[in-house]
Amino acid sequence: MKVMQLLPELNSGGVERGTLEIARALVKAEHQSLVVSHGGRLVAQLEAEGSTHLTLPIHKKSLSSLWQIRPLRQLIEAHQPDIVHVRSRVPAWLTHFALRGIPKQRRPHLISTVHGFYSVNRYSAIMTQAEKVIAVSDSVVKYITDHYKNCPPQDIVRIYRGIDPQAFPHGYQPSAQWINHIYTLFPQLENKFLICLPGRITRLKGHETLIELMERLQTEYPNVHAVVVGGADPKKKAYLDELEATIQDRGLREKITFVGHTSEIREWLAFSDIVLSLSNQAETFGRTALEALSVGTPVIGWNRGGVAEILSHLYPQGLIEVDDREALFHAVEQHIKNLQPVAPVQQFSLDDMCNKTLDLYQSVVNRR
Template sequence: MKVMQLLPELNSGGVERGTLEIARALVTAGHESLVVSNGGRMVAQLEAEGSTHLTLAIHKKALSSLWQIRPLRKLIEQHQPDIVHVRSRVPAWLTHFALKGIPANKRPHLISTVHGFYSINRYSQIMTQAEKVIAVSDSVVKYITDNYKNCPTEDIVRIYRGIDPAAFPHGYQPSAQWLNQTLKDFPELENKRLICLPGRITRLKGHETLIHLMEQLQAQYPDVHAVVVGGADPKKAAYLQEMQDSIAAKGLSDRITFVGHRSDIREWLAFSDLVLSLSSQAETFGRTVLEALSVGTPVIGWNRGGVAEILSNVYPQGLVTVDDETQLLDTLKLHLDQPQHVQPISMFSLKEMCDQTLELYTQVVSQHSA
């Protein structure tokens, strides 16, 4: 099989990582893998793992992107993939128009993945207009069936995102070298119990809730320290400053550390005693929650979206009623007073995700060639 995946760019993020994982699985299984995007820092890895990258400016939410329809059609005609797999709305629209210009008997099969709870409108509807629509969690299946009645339920396929348990082994401990360097960079973390909030600095990730929790914990738990693992986009600099001012005003500057954007997330999740998931909007999956639980660190999070699906299957004692800050504080205190054990995880594996996706590709191709 020859599969062409389309996404805006290849810099960082869950969609990008998923694209690379499926590309690698295709190559490993002896198929041909093509990826079309505007490029980015993950291209080198993609190509090193045996895929072909085709650079096309399909990343801008602007009318000028319509100029890419003809070049995209040319790429599809030239490479003749069996399947085109779109993972984002601009590429999905461009593909929609590109395929219109190809005779029906020469068109590849079209698959889409709904990675997000997109705004509900005609623009987003394009993600549900494919032969098969992959949803990354049951919450996403519900989002599609509730909002896009034009999408037949039999065309929706739930394939959970997955992680590689070998990359996040149960009981993992950071190296002595990592610990020494970290305590050198952040001496305030020594001999502390750490509560970690992973995720980039935006209003959606629940930083204010974390600050409020730390305020309530400071008298009773002087050894508890919060770590925010995630960078701030230059556009979010004002929000970061606002948070730091609020932390200083509450006298918490020596209790909360921002470590910025990190590529050693596994180490931070394993180093922490507890991980929080406090996003103010439902997440479609919640990969860091799964990564934390995989290494054996307990996670406490709001009971909604993909995070609730992971916690209810793997660590139900971490579920907290949405926005119930009293229950959140009580659950946190319970974990601090009686450290909890997380069992090794047997579901949500990367292998399952790749196997199910490749199986779907094969099914779509063979159904129609039969």
């Protein structure tokens, strides 16, 4: 097979990571892998792993992107992929118009992946207008069936995102050298019960809830410390300043540490005693929660979206009713008093995701 994946850019994020994972699986299975995007820092890795990158500015949510319809059509006609797989709305619209200019018998099969709970409108509906629509969780299947009645349920295929269990092995512990380095940078973490909130610094990730929780915990459990693992985009600096001012006002300066952007997420998840998932909106999957459970760290999170699906399968005692601050406090308290073991994760593997996606490609090609 020859498969062409389309996405806006190749810098960082879940969509980008998923694109590289499928590209790698295609190459490993001796298929041809093409990726079309505006480019980015992951292009070098993509090409080193055997895929071909085709640069096209299909990343802007503006009318000027319509100029890319003809170049995209020319790319598709030149490379003649069996499958075109769109992963984002602007590329999906451009592909929609590009394919209309190609005779039906020469058009590739069209597959989309719905990665997010997009705003419900005509613009987002394009993601459900493909031969097969991949949903990354049951929550996304429900979102599509609830809001896009024109998408036949039999055309929706749920394929969970996955992680490599060898990259996040059960019982993993950071090296003594890493731990000593962290204690040098952040001496306040030594001999503490660590609560980790991973994720970018945005209003969606529940930092205010963490601050409230820490304010309540500090009197009874002075040994508890929170680490916020994730950086702030320059555009979010005002929000970061706001959080730090709140922490200062509530006397929590010695109780909450921001470690900034890091590529060592596995180390931090394993180093922490518990991990929280407190997003203000449902997450479509919840990869970080899965990574934490995979290394054996308990996760406590709101009972919604993809995180709820992961916890219900792997660690149901970590599920808390949405926004129930009292239940959150008691669940954390229980873990401080009696840390519970997490069983080795047998589900949500990267191999499973890749195999199911490639099987779907093959079944669509075989139908012709």
